[in-house]
Amino acid sequence: MDIKKVVIVGGGTAGWLAANHLGKTLFNTNDVTVTLIESPDIPTIGVGEGTVPAIRKSLQSFGISETEFITQCDVTFKQSIKFSNWLDSDIHGKNNFFHHLFDMPSPMGDDLTPFWLNREVEDYANIVSPQFRVCEAFKAPKKITTPEYVGSLGYAYHLNAAKFAKLLAKNARDKFSVEHILANVREVKLDDTGAVHSLVTDTQGELKFDLYIDCTGFEALIINKALKVPFVDKSKQLLVDRALTVQVPTESNEPIPPFTLATAHQAGWIWDIALSNRRGVGFVYSTKYMDDETAIKKLDKYLGGGLSGLNYRFLPMKVGYREKFWHQNCICLGLAQGFLEPLEATSILLTDFAASYIANRLPKSVVQMASIQTQFNQVMEYAWERVVEFIKLHYCLSDRSDSQFWVDNRDPSTIPDELARKLSLWQTHIPNREDFFSKFEVFDLENYLYVLYGMKYQTQADALTEKQMSLAIKQSHQLDQVALQLIGELPEHRDLLEKIKLYGLQSI
Structure with a gap:
């Protein structure tokens, strides 16, 4: 049987990201339709308000103007995650911090990590990248004259998740002819083989499709409730399980940090x-x-003391992912696929990654589905496990001992085996590209370098020769000059955002 009708169940960021990826890929395929069914009664969960740089490539490929995106979704630029108080305050100072920057470290060519390990007198990120000081100066990553999706430094975005979903929805409908149905799915019917046969809705009756994409959030209406795909619990490795969230109004003239602030408690x-x-x-x-x-x-x-008078809410966090991400004729994305925690903005990252993968490998028939399904499940399990490891890295490297929470996070039984193996290797060898051998690494060498050495990981470094030390000092001074130049040239973060609203960025 050919796959002619694809349905995405659920809107929000996950559903509409999938709609754009699929709509773009299938737009010139006249015999395949994409439909999105969205409940008019379920609001978007505004947890995923941070992104990583890869989202720029997706938005540009969808034909979304960066100017339109910034002005319509309350967007600010994100150049880093600034981790505050993740280390023992008695040893490293009361307001210790480090940056996980979005620009590549050591851009002059030679890895400055050995240089830092031999000195360890400054912040690692400040030694290897000019972006550290740009962030601390609250500067933007680009100028008003810089073309869309291009920057002087690497960047991602902070955004209003509800407005982002609306922008993606409009783009998918208008550019890629994705059909949009507002209805509540009341029942998922299965056929004799256990595959999804049809959806019963409250306003459109019974609807039948060939391939079903579950973007129904934590409810996981199809993959969990109907198909009963088990959940792989990761709560013994990642210990947080709840979030208390609030939106705090700000003044129109307040400086805007060009980074996410992540403060340990x-x-x-x-x-x-x-x-x-x-x-x-x-x-x-x-x-x-x-x-x-x-x-x-x-x-x-x-x-x-500013919480009183504000509306706050609790969000339970069931930490883990589905045992299968593609089962029968159903694929799950977003929160239906799984959730770990908001650290490092992994929710939108994994959704975008998975949606792009599906769009590029969508089977044309049910016969083709089995082999693609197996590969997709293998790739996504690999990606999820690597994300678990990277998030755990932040906790198990901390030397905080002010509560049992931090002590238990260093318990070897809570550290994934692959992460433990890498940490053992990195005691005597600085991480290199070969340690990240898969093209499906979600977090790569540079991400690990910023976190490992931002948290003062003790790698036994060989002493540098006089020539190596001289070259490293020279490159370090060059980066100092680049940082000063960028701070002088780049606008204040809020000033750039105001100019974009008035004049827009240059379209490419």
Whole structure:
């Protein structure tokens, strides 16, 4: 049987990202249609308000103007994640921090990591990249004259998730002719083989398709409730399981940090994301080590007593992923696929990655489905496991001992075997490209370098020769000059955003 009718069940960021990827790929294929069924009663969950640089490629491929995106979705630029207090304050200072930058380290050609390990007197990111000081100066990553999706430095975005979903929806409908149906799915009918036969809706009756993409969030209406695909629990490795979230209004003249602020606390961490008109703040914690009442008090303290009068809500976090991401004629994406936690903005990242993969390998018939399904499941399991490892890295490297939460995060039984193996290797060898051998690495060498050495990981480095030391010092001075030049040339973050709203960026 040929695959002629594809349906995406669920809107939001996940559903509409999938609609754009599929719509773009299938737009000139006259015999294949893409439909998205969206409930008019379920709001978008605004957790995924941070992205990674890969989203720029997707948005550009969809034909979305960066100017339109920035002005319509309350977008701000994100050049880094600034981790505050993830290390012991008695050893590293009360307000210790490090940056996980989005620009490549050591851009002058030679790896400056050995140079830093032999000195270890400054922040690692400040030694290897000029972006550290650009971030600390609250500068934008580009100028108003810089073309769309191009920057002087690497960047991603912070965004309003609800507005982002609306922009993606309009683009998918208008550019790629994706059919949009507003209806609630009341029942998922299966056929004799256990595959999805049809969907029963409240306003459109029974609808039959060939391939079903489940983007129904935590409910996982098809992959979980109908097809009963098991969930792989990762709560023994990643200990946080709850978030207390709030939106904090800001003044129109307040400086906007060009980074996500991630501040560690007694039993987890706090995200702080600045949009143009508000901050999205989330207190992430483990209920094993902190109760809800204490979490409210801690968040109120973080906001300087500003929690009262604001509407806040609790979000449970079931940490893990589906045992299969493609089962029978159903593929799950977004929160239906799984969720770990907001650290490192992995939710939108994995959704975009998976949606692109499906669009580029969509089977033409049911006969082709089995082999592609097997490969997709293998690739996505690999990607999810690597994300688990990278998130765990932040916790198990911390030397904080002010609560049992941090002590337990260093327990070897909670550290994934592959991560433990790599950390053992990196005690005596600086990470290199060969340590990340798959094209499906979600986080690569440069990501690990920023986190490992931002958290003062002790790799036994060979002493540098006089020639090596001289070259490293020269390149370090060159990066200093580049940083000063960029700080002088680049606009203040908020100033650039205001100019984009007035004049727009240059289209490519």
